[in-house]
Amino acid sequence: MRGGVIHHPQRIEEALALLAAEPEAMPIAGGASLVAMMNAGLVSAPALISLKAIPEAGFQVLADGGLRIGAMTRHYQSAESEHLGGTRACLRDAAGSIGNMPVRNMGTIGGSVSLSDPGADYPAALAALRAEIELRRVGRTRTVPARAFFTDWYATAREPDELVTGILLPAPHAGAGLYRKLARVSGDFAIVSVAVCISEAGAVSVAIGGAGPGPVFSEDVDAALSGGFAHDGAVAAAGERLAELADPVDDMRATAEYRRMVIPRLLVQAMRELRSGREALQ
Ligand SMILES: Cc1cc2nc3c(=O)[nH]c(=O)nc-3n(C[C@H](O)[C@H](O)[C@H](O)COP(=O)(O)OP(=O)(O)OC[C@H]3O[C@@H](n4cnc5c(N)ncnc54)[C@H](O)[C@@H]3O)c2cc1C
Known part of the structure; x- marks a missing residue:
């Protein structure tokens, strides 16, 4: 500078x-x-x-079973974390799919959510997990649900005098989660991505990345997919609904039309993968 x-x-x-x-x-x-x-x-x-010396990295299990991830936690730490199993595995997958090793060694979860790049990997995973973003300014700490935090293209609910200090995940549910992204080459930002969490009780939570200013999700879609593994047709219909809600753009990676077309297919693949993982355990 x-x-x-x-x-x-x-x-x-x-x-x-x-x-x-x-x-x-x-x-x-x-x-x-x-x-x-x-x-x-x-x-x-x-x-x-510079936030480099601030001791805000790592994982802290909270009294209610929730998890606090410090804002300075590097992507590689999240990609390797034993705390991110079960439904939280979508966040671990997302961290592991960011860029390449040097980027995962440098970049932090706080920096990534603050930047709010529309192709970034964390937003969809955090929305699917119903995470909260912890924000601090002098004299005040507040939390904002991830589903409300990403407000526009490269814009968030963070005020100029606030820092993102952590990410809060609710108490873990037994179950499974995954994050899959379609990218031109390994290590590139997502053309479109999908994060899915499914609890053992059958509650499903889905969010799409790369298809608008922030993650795309719908309480109605989550409800429609919950209660048991939906068949491919129902999942594709849910994906079509999410594609309607998306606000993708044409850019150097793909057209908006292509992004909308891919969303249902990516969701069907992700649900199939989760279903076969569950069957393998039975
Ligand atoms: C080659 C390359 C490939 C990449 N590929 C991907 C990818 O595939 N997927 C992906 O998701 N990302 C990707 N990224 C982005 C990467 O994940 C970055 O690490 C991340 O976007 C920013 O994290 P950072 O800690 O480096 O933040 P910085 O670069 O330091 O900061 C980013 C922005 O956030 C602000 N900021 C940082 N920390 C805070 C805080 N705690 N509170 C408030 N504001 C803050 C800064 O002022 C700045 O505006 C890539 C980056 C590069 C260079």
Whole structure:
């Protein structure tokens, strides 16, 4: 950053105070996206607040069985985490499918959700898991459901003086989850992706990524798919409904039309995979 200041707070309170004093300053976490954007002249900031030394990485099991993932947790840590089994496996899959090893070593979950890239892998998984995003500013901590956090193209519910400090997952359900993405080549952003969680009791939760400004989901679709493994026709109909709700664009990766066409197929494949995984265990 030419001529700018880089702050190096050691504690979260210090970082929040710096941001309160200078809300136009930009936090920098892993730098995987921000440095590339600055080098390309896409963003500039009068100051950077490095979160590198802030001890906000790792997994904490909460008293109610929920899980808190610190914002500075790197993608590779989530991809390898023993805490992300059962229905939460969709988040582990999503982390493991991000970019390549150097990106997974650098990038953080807090940075990824803050950037809210429409092709990013976490948003659909977090929406399917009904996660909450923890936001802090000086004197206030609040949480926003992942289903309400991604508000527009590269926009979120985060206020300029807030930091994303963690991701909260509800208490685990026995069951299974997966995340699958269609990409041009391994390591690329998603053309379209799907995250599915299915509890042992048969509750299904689905979200689509890459097909709009944020993840695409529907309580009605979740209800229609719940209560037992739906047959392919019912799953495809649910996928068609999600395709109607999507707001995809034409870009260098695919056309909007192609994205809509792929959504039901990806969902059918994902549900088949979950069904065969369950049958293999019986
Ligand atoms: C080559 C390449 C391939 C990639 N492929 C994929 C992919 O396939 N899938 C995918 O999902 N992502 C991909 N990414 C993006 C990657 O996951 C980034 O790590 C992620 O988007 C940003 O994480 P970061 O920690 O590096 O954030 P940074 O780059 O440091 O910051 C990103 C933005 O978030 C803000 N920010 C960072 N942390 C916080 C915080 N705690 N609170 C508030 N604001 C914050 C910054 O100010 C900045 O605006 C790729 C990136 C590269 C360079």
